[in-house]
Amino acid sequence: MSKLEEKLIEWRRDFHRHPETGFLEMRTASIVASVLDDLGFELRVGKDVMSSQHCMGKPGKEETEAHYQWALHNGAIKEYIEPFSEGYTGIVATWDTKKDGPTIAFRIDMDALDINESQEDSHFPQKEGFRSTLAYKMHACGHDAHTTIGLGLATLIAENKDSLKGKIKLIFQPAEEGTRGARSMAEANVVDDVDYFIASHIGTGVPDGHFVASKNGFLATSKLDITFKGVASHAGGNPEQGKNALLAAASAALNIYAIPRHSEGATRINVGELHAGSGRNIIADWAFLKIETRGENTEINEFVKAQAEAVIAGSAQMYGVEYEIQTVGEAISAEGSRELAGVLHASAEESPYILESVFEDNSPAGSEDATFFMERVQNNGGQATYCIFGTELAAGHHNEKFDINEKTLLSAVHVLFESIKKLN
Amino acid sequence: MSKLEEKLIEWRRDFHRHPETGFLEMRTASIVASVLDDLGFELRVGKDVMSSQHCMGKPGKEETEAHYQWALHNGAIKEYIEPFSEGYTGIVATWDTKKDGPTIAFRIDMDALDINESQEDSHFPQKEGFRSTLAYKMHACGHDAHTTIGLGLATLIAENKDSLKGKIKLIFQPAEEGTRGARSMAEANVVDDVDYFIASHIGTGVPDGHFVASKNGFLATSKLDITFKGVASHAGGNPEQGKNALLAAASAALNIYAIPRHSEGATRINVGELHAGSGRNIIADWAFLKIETRGENTEINEFVKAQAEAVIAGSAQMYGVEYEIQTVGEAISAEGSRELAGVLHASAEESPYILESVFEDNSPAGSEDATFFMERVQNNGGQATYCIFGTELAAGHHNEKFDINEKTLLSAVHVLFESIKKLN
Amino acid sequence: MSKLEEKLIEWRRDFHRHPETGFLEMRTASIVASVLDDLGFELRVGKDVMSSQHCMGKPGKEETEAHYQWALHNGAIKEYIEPFSEGYTGIVATWDTKKDGPTIAFRIDMDALDINESQEDSHFPQKEGFRSTLAYKMHACGHDAHTTIGLGLATLIAENKDSLKGKIKLIFQPAEEGTRGARSMAEANVVDDVDYFIASHIGTGVPDGHFVASKNGFLATSKLDITFKGVASHAGGNPEQGKNALLAAASAALNIYAIPRHSEGATRINVGELHAGSGRNIIADWAFLKIETRGENTEINEFVKAQAEAVIAGSAQMYGVEYEIQTVGEAISAEGSRELAGVLHASAEESPYILESVFEDNSPAGSEDATFFMERVQNNGGQATYCIFGTELAAGHHNEKFDINEKTLLSAVHVLFESIKKLN
């Protein structure tokens, strides 16, 4: 095993043991910043690279401070953590060759999930001793691998600096889960100078050793938190004095699912959670819903979202209750630039690590907020693509037994680095 | 059989053969006016005794004109029908004794129902040849008897004019069914000078020969017609272009039934009819609902009505459709004045025709718009009551086999006339 | 203008003036039978070519008999009408050349719609005096043209009999609207011997003079009539004694729209009509819904239909009411056979009447029960396609001002006839 590969596995397992969810990636970011600084990258971090008003679904102050304390005591690099202490955990690391050439950017996401990692012996991280140290926090989507690949790519860039041209930007993004973090970095203009933008993901059902140069089909999505505020009253004594938030929520849920299909493309709608009421014998004075809408493109998603908002407003009016709609996540649709996809495809086909490369895959997929970067780059005349590194999965994404084949780490680093060379 | 009784039965069977529904009682009113004019009553009719803006659920022009033609060709008294031709079929007939004394008013309703009368031989009107001449029109609530009793009472008044004092007003009201007609006469001030107001009804489950001097417990009610107007679109081709009035109506119906109970008294709510949609494969662009609310008193009914209106507004907002709420009937609650009830009770106890008289019955009942008159009289310092003449019913009210014991006609005339003498 | 073209226009205008809806095409069928018999086709008609148990949404006896009387008095050919008198209005006309060769079948639909044709002068049929003679009946989808094209094609076949081989079957199908009639003919095995099956439609948005050789994308569909039967009671007096069919229907409607989207293809769901209730103050004892489901393929439609059935059963259980689900229309999905499509494409490209031919159009479309024939033929190893003759539309299909360019009639006849020659 090469020294780089050893390092990659070490990084990945360290990140895996210390999963941090969206806007709390403080330990992770401090390590990333430390490594990149040592390698010689120029760093911009925290609020400098994130628009605070576009952070969606960011945890509250109390949770953020508590996590900061945890990070301080669990391996964060103290010299680098401070700018991330309020939850603005984005990093833009630039390598400027000072030679003419394009600006190439890579998006790397770092966040984990609220999942309790398996403790079964058959689960590789458990067996090898790098299972999550935290209950109900887990890297179950592979972003630990993504962060690792980013550091590996940075290492190769630094090692090969003399042979490179133009600028390379590594964008470490918080809170991809729930599609909450990318927009705040895009709005902070971090990709406005980018000619080529490459996001990547590991796994997603693509077989081990396979590569997809242009994964399209991401659904535009909105994640909404809905709150209804009614008036409590005793259900036996004075039912007429209550304003029933539970009924408003139930009616909203039912009617939201009844939003019409769209003739121009697929839609999705889900009320994933509903919680309401303060006790059996009390007219419910509050209700809370977690909703998500999706559409085959941004316009279709906007249609569904607007319908959902009308249903919510109408439900509130029905029962005389107040309501609030908060957007806690959002992603748009995007399509890969074919020229750039071709470069990645070629890099993969030449790679000794890749068994087979597919040019594009247009089948419907989930949602991704890397699309905010992609749209921005393409609108500025640049090119963008989203590629997939297939790997062997122990279980599906977001499953408590999720695990990858660590060989994919080196493979991904190589393909991405080769694509830089081709684009130079 | 007395000559008066013969006449009563003749009138009743004639009215029964020619049932006219609310605001179309043109033939009936022309006969009533003719008889009363002949007897010497002073008549005020039509728009003089009805506020057109308070007529609720009045049929449209076309239907009204068609019925006028029917009446002209089916026994209406031509000299008297013209003022009723536009559907303002109320009559106030006053007998002024020119002697000091109280003003006593009687409310008499005249309208029939949209019911198809039984053709079975066991049905007395069929057997005796006075079944309704019209399909789906029937005196199935006894208002033919009420009109008859009013004419009988007028006859006794005229015959006994010298022994009477004060004024007597006979108020023939249209459209009691659906509680649509009384308010327009009350708003035209026809009872503003009344000291004693007596409304009466036949049947209602009170046994043959029994009498109730003060029937209370009428529920306040509102009758609402709801229209939703959406936008049609092809359900297969462009479902997203429609604004679904059917869904708005279904959601309204469901949530209207969910209006809370009231701790201060009984409520009722019903969506009696719902019609929506223009075809199987079209997003429904219209919907229509017939609703009624009730409450143990006027305030409680207003509460239910306001909730229903909020639900309707909210449903419309949910689906982006327009809506209209039309009040097509309304009644309030009222309570009989005990002193006046006592007079009626005494009259009944002395009557040879009445087996047993009950002073009051406070059990819950349906709705009655005579309550508009009652409230107005009581607010002006007068007294009012609502009494019941029990009779043997062949079948319940609003049933196609409904029929009364015709002996009750004379009995009612006598008790009401005796009460005039007692109040003089 | 050629004599054939004159005849085509004459036929079309006659059919247009006498529109007959599904399973009532008695006058039309009698004329078709008469013409084809005269030309020398061998005829099989009525129940011989229709499985009565697979007729969906067929009108009742009374309506059928009444229409039969109308047809007798409005130009039906008496010698041919009798077999159609019970509403089995299908015809299979076979031309057997007695020479070896393939069996080629054409599907022709004949039914009209319940639409009131425009009386505006700008509406061509009104101006030219061939507007529908019946209120609320109209050929607003072009099936009058289809029938005409069928007769024109038959004429060319007869005229050119010596140059043809194999067999040609003209299948005149009732009740395509609502996708109700094709299945009954397919189940009667009328296409079981067919090698090439061609269905066609005029218009559908394809530009005048254009042709589509293989129109795919028809959605599988089910048309359901739902009846709920509850128990009436007085809404004021005894609300607890009712079983509310209106609420069951409203709840069914709402929850039917909430049936989940399907990840494998488009779905549609519509409750096009809802009617319920017997009066404002009565707990509704009946409700009726017209529903349709659609799916990108037959399996997806079956999924939606099964979900709808579960919702209906659950709604009935909620309110203790009885229910009945009747399938009154059904179509499946199908895909054109490429080889046969190629033949039609070639015929069209060679035609002097066609400006441009498109090989295939896979965009989503409505539903068509010709798919039952197509599936059957393909399952037997034959080929099938559905082609479109573009025409200039005065207004969209199913619109009261719908009209076609009559020049398309001759054009369609020629292309279809040429395709026979190519397939021989």
Add this chain to the structure above:
Amino acid sequence: MSKLEEKLIEWRRDFHRHPETGFLEMRTASIVASVLDDLGFELRVGKDVMSSQHCMGKPGKEETEAHYQWALHNGAIKEYIEPFSEGYTGIVATWDTKKDGPTIAFRIDMDALDINESQEDSHFPQKEGFRSTLAYKMHACGHDAHTTIGLGLATLIAENKDSLKGKIKLIFQPAEEGTRGARSMAEANVVDDVDYFIASHIGTGVPDGHFVASKNGFLATSKLDITFKGVASHAGGNPEQGKNALLAAASAALNIYAIPRHSEGATRINVGELHAGSGRNIIADWAFLKIETRGENTEINEFVKAQAEAVIAGSAQMYGVEYEIQTVGEAISAEGSRELAGVLHASAEESPYILESVFEDNSPAGSEDATFFMERVQNNGGQATYCIFGTELAAGHHNEKFDINEKTLLSAVHVLFESIKKLN
């Protein structure tokens, strides 16, 4: 202050500091048992006086054991606690005078609520240092006072033993809150030998120093916990594979509120809490509802409950999910025996502590499971009543600032004791 009054206040404050919710009143019961044993009462406890199969909403084993440990370490009387350790915390204490005479029983409830007691200085228990020692546990309904009154009454009985006749039974009942405990004791036959049964409550809006000898109007009630179990699936990836428990619950909630009013008496229905779903992007695989029904009498409540059960079954069927209905509380209606009420009324009128006594109050009230005892006694030919000791309330029942006037304790003890003397 008398020595008894001092003791009453001491007991009350001790119980107030150590609130125990239903079926966990182990510490309380151990003290009660200890005091009564010392006084000379004959004790039957735990499962001997409770039917385990009729305990409703009893906490699970784990919670019960944990509370047992807490009680052991927080003042429970070790010699008496063991029989209560599994949560069967009822006590029947009998004083048998061995002289002929009636058997008189008193119902005393002991349980607290899940409410967080106020820490404001203005709150008397806080100021005086006897605020609850437990977060989210509080005697906010006065059952601490009830238990105290029971011990005070026992004290007077023992002190006056020679002047008494017959038997006196003190029934200490668990879990009155949620109407969960009485039935299990009634079913264990503890009142089957009782001639006079007296339940009492403090406060409830009756003014300080006032007394109500017969409080009627309790609504029959059922408390239901509903669980729906569906199937999770990814809302974006495979919505059709889910079975949506949230939608079943929302539909159930909406339709449960739509249960019809009852013409024979008041009803109530409430869905107090609804919780559903495992995440925003997952089709919800579980839902939980807390429901209660009420009726003016037992039959009416049974009607509402049966309707609710039908709605729940129907909702589950709609969405193909499983469901479970658990009855976690129940009470019936009852009416006080007038003769016994007269005795209490007389006792109160003679009492120097009572300013005014009201014979009966029939206004609608909440629910009480003492009604199970009352019905049983009355069915056996005995008499029963439910009386109220008015007191000054710092805030309403179930409010975090609830507090009573401690002077009411002695007053209640005296009236109850006097009633024994009168009944002897």
